[in-house]
Amino acid sequence: MARIKIQDLKNFCINALEKEGMKPELAVITATVLTKTDAYGTHSHGTKNLHNYIKKARAGGLTLNAEPEIIKEGPSYALMDGNNAMGMVCGVMGMELACKKASETGVGLVTIRNSNHFGAAGYYANIASEKGMIGFVVSNVDPNMNAPGARSKALGNNPIAYAAPAISVPSVFLDIALSNVASLKVFKARAEGKSIPDTWIVDKDGLPTTDPSRYPEEGAMQPMAGHKGYGLAVFVDLITGVMNGGATSMSGEIDSWVLSLDKPNNVCHTFIAIDASKFIGEGVLAQRTEDMAQTLRSLPKAKGSQRIYTPGEIEWENYRKSEREGISIPDDVLESLKGLAEDMQIELPVFD
Ligand SMILES: NC(=O)c1ccc[n+]([C@@H]2O[C@H](COP(=O)([O-])OP(=O)(O)OC[C@H]3O[C@@H](n4cnc5c(N)ncnc54)[C@H](O)[C@@H]3O)[C@@H](O)[C@H]2O)c1
Structure with a gap:
């Protein structure tokens, strides 16, 4: 598998964005x-989607040098x-502001x-x-998931x-989508001509299918754990678009960022930061979280199980490996990065 050093990939993305005309400070945020x-x-x-974001900006569906602004x-x-x-850019600025407010008041909520x-x-x-704080993040997205009993796409x-x-x-x-899997995994299976588990999507009749070839034109993603994922997705719309006056995933105002390049995406995010030092003292949260993590990892294992992970542990192991050995780039990501390199006339710093 091809590899790229973390810093090299970041510099490649910064170069591409600056060449496209993005301000350096915004290019750095996006690339990071x-x-x-x-x-x-x-x-x-990750970076697989950068070429598509640039195409969207060219088509008029995204403003490369815009920044979020505080309304209230x-x-x-x-x-x-x-x-x-x-x-x-919205994500980083939104959460940074939520953290700043939390450090002053104990909790900060920013909705965009x-x-x-x-x-x-x-x-x-x-x-x-x-x-040193607890972070909580949600976003609504274009409607791509069904509701229990519904035939087609109902909400994001x-x-x-x-x-x-x-x-x-x-x-x-x-870090999860509220469907059984993220929709980009269905797109990938479709592109590779592979079948998928029957728990991922429903077909045009609202019934489970293993065939991704008609999605997204027909059918919808299945909610994670049925009514539970559905109910949580409704909650996300409540604390994003419903609460902040923006678009909801049911309103018809959020267009697919992949398929509708010339239209604004219109999604809403909410960021919450909690400064637990206000409750339990400075630096105590990390130790208490660690104690909980150790308890979970040392639980008796199921027969045949090698290991119990805490949420995010797999990603941190991947991150450490990427730091040591460079990021292993899957074929679909490599293809997209090569397309971007060719488009922007810059070199892709790949090795192996
Ligand atoms: N921006 C958007 O519009 C949008 C929409 C949908 C999804 N997404 C992103 O798609 C990505 C993938 O979502 P997904 O639902 O496919 O995620 P997923 O099903 O791959 O789950 C990933 C999460 O589960 C944890 N996890 C996995 N296996 C574990 C184990 N054995 N023990 C403990 N924890 C474990 C991981 O640490 C990680 O936090 C996420 O980053 C999500 O934010 C973004």
């Missing part, structure tokens, strides 16, 4: 988020307009409307954990992530 996501091993939401705020909250800026696809939600939750598979600082790993963090 996407590269770290690949280093975690979450390749479906109080000591512990803010409402921001994303101004159709790059989703990564009119944003774009921000990639992996876990990146932003980890901004809070790096500052609205991702949700949390992170808390620990000691043996930088954080305990969960």
Whole structure:
């Protein structure tokens, strides 16, 4: 498998974005988020998508140099307009502001409307954990998931992530879509001509199928754990678009960031940071999270099980390996990066 050093991949993305005309400080934010996501091993939401974001900006569906702005705020909250800026820029600025407010008041909530696809939600939750806080992040997305009993797409598979600082790993963090899998995994199986488990999508009649070849034109993603994933996705819409006056995944105002390049994506995000030092004292949270993690890892194992992971542990192991050996780049990501390199006339710093 091809490999690229983390810093080299980041510089490649910065070069591509600056060549496209993005301000250096915004290019650095975007490149850092996407590269770290690949280093975690979450390749479906990393640098693979950069070429598509650039194409979207060219088609008029995303404003490369826009930045989110505060519309209303109080000591512990803010409402921001994303101004159709790059989703990564909205994500980083939103969570940084939530953390700033939390450090003053104990809790900070920032909600953003009119944003774009921000990639992996876990990146932003980890901004809070790096500052010793608990981070919670949600985003609504275009409708791609069904509701129990519904025939077709009803609402988004609205991702949700949390992170808390620990000691043996930088954080305990969960980063998931509320469908059984993220839709980009279905696109990948379709592109590779592979069948999928019958728990991933439903067909045009609302019935489970193993054939991804008609998705997304027909059918919908299945909610994670049936009514539970569905109910949580409704909650995400409540604390994003419903609550902040922006688009909801059911409103018909969120267009696919992959398929509708010329239209604003219009998604909403909400970022919550909690400064637990206000409750239990400075630096205590990481130790208590670590104690919990150790308890989980040392549980009696099921027959045949080698190991019990804490949420996020697999990603941190991938990250450490990427730091040591470079990021292993899957074929689909490599293909997309090569396309970007050719388009921008810059060299892809790949080795192996
Ligand atoms: N921006 C968007 O519009 C959007 C939409 C959907 C999904 N996404 C992103 O897609 C990505 C993938 O989502 P997904 O639902 O396919 O994730 P997934 O099912 O691969 O689950 C990943 C999470 O589960 C944890 N995990 C996995 N195996 C584990 C184990 N054995 N023990 C403990 N924890 C374990 C991981 O640490 C990680 O936190 C996420 O980064 C999500 O934010 C983004």
